[in-house]
Amino acid sequence: MGAYIIRRLILVIPTVFAISVISFVIIQLPPGDFLTAYVATLESAGQIVDQAQADALREQYGLGDSVWVQYWKWLSGVLTGDFGFSFQWQRPVSELIGERMALTILLSVASLLLVWVISLPIGVYSAVKQYSVTDYVFTFISFVGLGIPNFLLALVLMWWGFSTFGTSVGGLFSPEYVDAPWSVAKAIDFLSHLWIPALVLAIGGIAGLIRIMRANLLDELPKLYVTTARAKGMSEAKLVLKYPVRVALNPFVSTIGWTLPGLVSGSIIVSVVLNLPTTGPMLLTALQSQDMFLAGAILLLLSVLTVVGTLVSDILLAWLDPRIRFH
Amino acid sequence: MxxxxxxxxxxxxxxxxxxxxxxxxxxxxxxxxxxxxxxxxxxxxxxxxxxxxxxxxxxxxxxxxxxxxxxxxxxxxxxxxxxxxxxxxxxxxxxxxxxISMIFQEPMTAFSPVHTIGNQIVEALRLHRDVTYEEARVAAIGMLKRVEMSNAERSIDAYPHQLSGGMRQRAMIAMALMCSPxxxxxxxxxxxxxxxxxxxxxxxxxxxxxxxxxxxxxxxxxxxxxxxxxxxxxxxxxxxxxxxxxVRAIFNDAKHPYTKALLASVPKLESRERLEPVSGMVPSPFNRPSGCPFNDRCPAAMPGVCDVRMPxxxxxxxxxxxxxxxxxxxxxxxxxxxxx
Missing domain, CATH: 3.40.50.300 (P-loop containing nucleotide triphosphate hydrolases)
Incomplete structure (x- = not known):
């Protein structure tokens, strides 16, 4: 187990390096840079931009250097915690994304927990009571859940929340707490806002995992080791939970790895609709305005989080399944 | 009696x-x-x-x-x-x-692949007897020794895929015998x-x-x-x-044509005759012959009797x-x- 973890940890280093290169390439891909976009915006608004001033800015941010130098400057900054400067926000990137990143992670973890807590028992129940009325009901609901785009669900929930409770359910904080420092009251306010976006983001995952759990468990239930446990005199509930569910659990653990990128890339629309202060909408505007250091930092951090998530899920899988551990 | x-x-x-x-x-x-x-x-x-x-x-x-x-x-x-x-x-x-306990054909699939055999053997005892985990583990090691499991103290913590087929079947037998059925x-x-x-x-x-x-x-x-x-x-x-x-009567004095056919299909050391397979195929379970189930493959079948009534x-x-x-x-x- 120890050797396995060390081997996996060593593999992380080249992966993260490759990710940093790819993130940098991606933000360099569109023609021009932030300054050309900035100048174009100003000119379209009727302002005249002094070419010398633009060149001075370009020099200041190293935008005139070769790509390699730019990459090196960026990477060495990142390694010391300096993610560069956001042109658009006129603030250091690290300052901008710190809280958003924390909220993004919190939201991901909350929706992941929701996904697990809801889909695990339903999936197990659906498999054990295959073709029962309840199974059909859950199957129907989960297909509906898979079919509804989650931004639509977000809109409906917002409308429902507004018309029923008369409060805005957008965002992660009530207006009076948005800029307030963290306190117990703010944390409670946060938790009371958290469940709607967490639920919206979780629905698709819940529906998918119910299907996966049901299918996996249906594969495991007829296996001989289940019959062996039954032949030992174990009660049905106990043996189903101890043996086949344990084996069918692997895809659940694997979800840790893809939850974070899914939350960010797949749910930008939800975050925009629900006005969530997560990294998704910020990444979108950063990419639109070619705010390269901000976009690069978000891309890099999310990719690293994905790698970390995959690492955690791999280690958990090895712990769950000795066949992985010993091969 | x-x-x-x-x-x-x-x-x-x-x-x-x-x-x-x-x-x-x-x-x-x-x-x-x-x-x-x-x-x-x-x-x-x-x-x-x-x-x-x-x-x-x-x-x-x-x-x-x-x-x-x-x-x-x-x-x-x-x-x-x-x-x-x-x-x-x-x-x-x-x-x-x-x-009444049972052992199965495939000891590989009969054990859960993600639990140690010890876990599964100990469980067999603790489901029926009021013993602590430690007591059950001692009993399990004792039973593994009894079924001549090599290195019982270590094997008890092995996963099924770490054991050979024979050792797995020994573990299976040990598990079935934990409560002296x-x-x-x-x-x-x-x-x-x-x-x-x-x-x-x-x-x-x-x-x-x-x-x-x-x-x-x-x-x-x-x-x-x-x-x-x-x-x-x-x-x-x-x-x-x-x-x-x-058992002696079956091998020396089999009566049923099916039993005779089965015996004829087994190779014998002293005999140089060709093996005789049981003729025909096992009928489809959906299309069973009427009367005696063996009548359509039986060399001694009596038409009008065997395919009409069940003996x-x-x-x-x-x-x-x-x-x-x-x-x-x-x-x-x-x-x-x-x-x-």
Missing amino acids: VDVVLDVQNLRAGFPTPEGFVKAVDGASFSVRRGETIGVVGESGCGKSITARTILRISGTSDQNLSGRIEYRPPGRNAIDLLGLRANGPEIRAIRGAE QVLLADEPTTALDVTTQAQILSLIREIKEALGMSVVMITHDLGVVAETSQTVAVMYLGRVVEIAP SETNVGDEHTVSCFLYGGDEDGSRRVDGL
Whole structure:
């Protein structure tokens, strides 16, 4: 187990390096840079931009250097915690994304927990009571859940929340707490806002995992080791939970790895609709305005989080399944 | 009267499938004596595994597709009709693994791949006896030593994939014996093993059976295994027991044409004759022949008799019964088992 973890940890280093290169390439891909976009915006608004001033800015941010130098400057900054400067926000990137990143992670973890807590028992129940009325009901609901785009669900929930409770359910904080420092009251306010976006983001995952759990468990239930446990005199509930569910659990653990990128890339629309202060909408505007250091930092951090998530899920899988551990 | 521990009478078990109803066991009767090994032989699909699983009520057959009687007679207590118990209810669960336990053909898939064998063996004891984990573990190591598991203290913490097939089957046997059962149902315990290991496992089962005084139901398609282990043999064909006899009588004086055909298909060292396979194929379970189930493959079939009526059990010798019209089958005095 120890050797396995060390081997996996060593593999992380080249992966993260490759990710940093790819993130940098991606933000360099569109023609021009932030300054050309900035100048174009100003000119379209009727302002005249002094070419010398633009060149001075370009020099200041190293935008005139070769790509390699730019990459090196960026990477060495990142390694010391300096993610560069956001042109658009006129603030250091690290300052901008710190809280958003924390909220993004919190939201991901909350929706992941929701996904697990809801889909695990339903999936197990659906498999054990295959073709029962309840199974059909859950199957129907989960297909509906898979079919509804989650931004639509977000809109409906917002409308429902507004018309029923008369409060805005957008965002992660009530207006009076948005800029307030963290306190117990703010944390409670946060938790009371958290469940709607967490639920919206979780629905698709819940529906998918119910299907996966049901299918996996249906594969495991007829296996001989289940019959062996039954032949030992174990009660049905106990043996189903101890043996086949344990084996069918692997895809659940694997979800840790893809939850974070899914939350960010797949749910930008939800975050925009629900006005969530997560990294998704910020990444979108950063990419639109070619705010390269901000976009690069978000891309890099999310990719690293994905790698970390995959690492955690791999280690958990090895712990769950000795066949992985010993091969 | 002989001391019977398990009495199966006119057992029927079937499964509804999309293609039709499958009669897996169709009126099987035999009894298991205390301290004896009975071999249940037959081709694949003759219902022998389902019979064994139905004894423990783990065949997955719903109650309305089960009939007959499986009487378990525990020492010092009243007989229990296992078919009368609620499937997966507490009564049958108290018997499973504790008084009647089972070992399976494929020791690799019969153990959970993600739990150590120790975990699964300890559990077998703790489900039925009020012992601590440590006590159960000590007992499990003792049992693993008894089944000649190499390096029992270490093997107990091994996962199934870390053990060889023979060692896995030993672990399986140890698990089945943790509660000293009255009856061991062995469902082709050596089929998946190589011949050397097979011989070791068979002699191990024989030794332990003697030492614990338990009964063994040895389910197999291999007449060699029967010859080596059993005192009595029940030959099954299409869900029915067609002949029961002491092992000597089966090998020296088989009566039923199917038993004879089975024996003729086994290679013998002293003989240079060509092997004779049983002619034809096992009929499809959806298209069973009318009358005697073997009549369409039987060299001695009597048209107008065998394909019309079902033969009943006839006593043809000392504890030797056969269901065949060649030996009576429906004369007075014979024990009618099946009215259909």
